[in-house]
Amino acid sequence: MNRRDSIKSILLGSVATGLVINGCTTKTSSVDGLPEVKETPLYGRTEKEILRDQELFESDFFNEHELATIAVLCDIILPKSDPYVSATEAGVKEFIDFIVRDMEDQQIPLRGGIMWLDSFSNKLYNKEFIACTNEEQYDICDRIAYPEKTKPELIQGEVFFTRIRNLTLTGFYTSKEGIKELGYKGNTPNIWDGVPEEVLKKHGFEYEEAWLAKCVDQSNRGDIAKWDDEGNLIS
């Protein structure tokens, strides 16, 4: 269905009348009543949102050096570790590159944080962070990666490292690879019939009979509900 066709304009005498939803209800498969998931363009953006995203995609914020620094930091935070991919392999650099354009309040802390890191690196090793050896980079990170253990004069570095760690983890675990690694199993049509019994048992629980009596019997989930006059379900 084309939304523009269905709404028409709203000029007087030219309004959306009648039913406009025919043909676009998600079809259900006959086997278990679960819908088939159809591919659709984008993910339900309004025209205004599409336009805004387009502008963000076409803009730039970070320069090459900044992006290279972010890439190094991302992979220090989440390195490749067979069978798991690294943060940059999961697209985290690109994610942070987008977020900084999407959220203005990230811009100064990230840009300034990278500059802080280079200044600190210059002081210690007389070179920028990405030019340091792995050992030197770890040494720098060790000084700012552990909240409450940071020297007072390095707290700004800790704040920056926490921010980049948060963005790296959120970018990674919301990626396809990260969701798989985490073990999230949902976002798909299914029939919920309670916590797996062995898991319940492991936690020392079992469903009480009285409670279960109030719960849906999934074997007749497709039968149309009917009640007696007292509100008791009889189907």
Added chain:
Amino acid sequence: MQIKESPETFDVIIVGSGAGGGMATKILSEAGLNIAVIEAGPFYDPADPVSRTQLKWSYESPRRGASTTRPFGDFDAAYGGWDIEGEPYTKKNGTEFDWFRSRMLGGRTNHWGRISLRFGPLDFKRKSIDGLGDNWPISYDDVKPYYDKVDKLIGVFGSKENLPNDPDGFFLPAPKPRLHEMYYIKGARKANIPVYPSRLSILTKPINDSRGVCFYCGQCSRSCSVYADFSSGSCLIFPAQKSGGQIKLYTDSMVREVVTDDSGKATGVIFINKLDRKEYKLNAKVIVLAASACSTARILLNSKSKVHKDGLGNSSGLVGKYLHDSTGTNRMAFVPELMNRETYNEDGVGGMHVYTPWWGNDKKLNFPRGYHIESWGGLGMPSYGFGFDANALNKFVGGQVGGYGNALRNDVKKFYGSVIGLAGRGESIPVESNYCEIDPDVVDEWGIPVLRFHYKWSEYEKLQANHMHETFEEIFDGMGAEALGDRPSKEDDYGLLAPGRIIHEVGTTRMGDDPKKSVTNKYQQLHDVDNVFIVDAGPFVSQADKNPTWTILALSWRTCDYIVSELKKQNI
């Protein structure tokens, strides 16, 4: 340019397409009336693949579902929020009120929590119990038949419990509790607090053959593409269209005022077409306002005429007064026993499977009224924000906080699904000094004078919030959980959220028998003008600790029956 006026006279104009407006559309069109529905936002159908967000993955959003443009995140089905570009509102004397609006067909019913609670007998007569506020001019018995009909028409799961103030209805069977909900049940029972299956308008079984059944994606906030949850479009407006109702839908059309004739009777409305930025006028015999409590008050106050000098229906001076939202505060806790969980699909329905209704009606407490408790937790789909301070919980179990490398990976998995959240949602006391009014200086981009809010919580609400936190901690103790963060202090109003944040604002056109003390009568008809009705939450005298939607639906249906009967008798 002159205002364009339609030659057609409708039987009824309905302003707004949310719960109240949708119900009015269905009932009045089925009575054979010729209807115009005017909605300030665009057309929206949850089944439309173009606007669908349901079953999308976090990585399909470049911001991974963050809330940059939609306040509840990229996938939430609310076009709007507490701030809408071009449609401001103001606040008076440094007070706070946050006003949430969804500009779309179906309004806020597309994204709401589907918590569908009937008001109980006590909720209509609270003044008789504690002397505060006012009683409703109607009782539970007046509304019960309509609650019953709403249950059957729309569908709500729950369980029969025979509780005195949380009446049973015609329930679909409930989903089984999730694992963190089993911990909640355990903790609450240890604290002597009852827990029952929750009551949500989600179909665990079909109620007819035109709507689908829940397939447990946990995403009702994205609005269901098979119509297995309630939204005004999918359950009321589209079926009314389908069954041949005479319904014209004016979308992207923002009503400015109700027009009246020299006798003071309403003749139609003027609206702005947001696409061509021109004014239009529609005429009707009856006007039904369902724009939301505050939007309806705004329309009435902007409808000044020779007869209605202070705004339509405002001879009492009470339009906009007695505005009140639910109280609310939240706390999270870490459940060590939920560390290192096995993962499985635990999405369930789009909301909690168990809840606690208010249990303290007979208790002596230092605040009036009560609250219910909602909970969340589990193995949800990660979206923006997941992994922030990923291993801060190590401070409870003796591990390293912070760091980098593969240890972080292990920590993320260790703590996944180990946090539970509790939310108290309670009843506030309506007072005349909490109100919205027209700001004399400010218009929105449509040239319509905007609302200015004045709202202060009293000690009652703050003390209630404090009690919520006491209760949360007792429940956390009972389940062996560690409360996170500091418990909010008196200086922080005990964590009481700003008015408007719970999005249950009601009371701006309250009903009553006395025209000096109320705006509408018990049929939600303006005392001042007999052909104008209000079917949103404006006429609520008080709002219980229950979410308002089920009562909006029941009262809208009741009002529509009255409208049809009055039209038949030629009384209006």
